[in-house]
Amino acid sequence: MKKIVKPSGFHFLAILLILFTSSEIFGQYGYGGYGYGRGGYGYGRQRSAIPQTQETPKKEEPKTAEQLVDGEMPSITEALSLNEFESAVLSSVLKKYVQERIEAQILKLPPEKMREVYENITKRQDEELKAGLPLEKYEAFVELQKNGVAKTIKENKKKKKKQKKTKT
Template sequence: MKKAIKFSGIKFFILLSILFGSSEIYAQYGYGSGGYGYGGRGNNGYGRQRSSIPQAQETQKEPEPKTAEQLVDGEMPKITEALALNDFEQAVLSSVLKKYVQERIEARILKLPPEKMSEVFENITKRQDEELKAGLPLEKYEAFVALQKDGVSKTLKKNKKKKKDKRKKSKN
C-alpha cells in the first residue's frame, strides 16, 4: 500500500510541475501560435481593439480672424522686397497700413448695406493715399499704387525681369 501512496505523490508532483511550467510558457510566448507575438492565424487577440461605444467627435473651432497688425506684418516682407524700401519707408508704410486695415476690419464688423460700405471703403482709401503721399517719396508711393493694382507677385516678377534685362545690357 505504501507503494500506491508514493506513486500517487509522484503523479501529483509531476502534474503540478506541468501546470506551473505550462503557465510559464504561455505567459512568456503569448498564445502559442507562432510565438513572440507573431500570430499566424487572423485575429488572435492582438492589435487595435474597437469599442462598441461611439466616441463623441470634437467640433473644430473656427480659426480666429487675424488682427490688422498680423495681416500687415505678414505682407510687409513681400512689399518691402517688391518696392525696395529702406527702414524708414518700411516703418511709415507699415504704420499707415495697420491703421487703415484696422478701420476696414471695423467697417466689416458693422455689416453696413453695400452702398454705404463702398462709400466707407472709398473714404478710408482716400485718407490712406493722402497719408502715404505725405510719408513716402513720390516714386515709392507710385510704385505702391502700382503694386496694389498688379499684386505683389506680378510686381516681383517685373522687378526680376528688369534686373535680368540690365544684366544682359551690361554684358553686351
C-alpha cells in the same frame, strides 16, 4: 511492481479541454508562433470598445489688422525695395487703415454706404502715403495694389535680369 494507470473518461475530457482552449487562446491573442505581436511584443492591435469621436475643428479667430499687415510686409518690402524707414512708414499707415476697414466690416453697413466708407478710407490712406513715402515708391505701391505682389516681384526680377544683360 509497476502500476499502470488506465485513462478514464475524466482524463480524456481534461486533455481535450486543454487542447481546445489552448488553441483558442493562441488564435485570439497571438501567443506563440508568428501571430500579431511577432517576437513576443504584445497581443496585437489594441482596440478600445469606446467609439472614438472626432473633435470639431475650433473656429479660427479673425486676424487683427496688425497680424494682417505684418504677414504681408516682407513681400511688399521685397517688391518695392523699401528701406527700413519707408517700410516702417508704410506698415504704420497700412495698420491704421486696415483696422478702420475691419471696423467698417463689423458694422455691416448697406453696400452703398460700405462703398462710400471704403472710398473715404482709401483716399485718406493715399494722402498719408503720399506724404510719408517718396513719389516713386508711392507710385510703385499703387501699381503693386493694382497688379498684386507676386506679379510685381516677377516684373522686378525681369528688370534686374535685363539690366545685367545690358551691362555685360
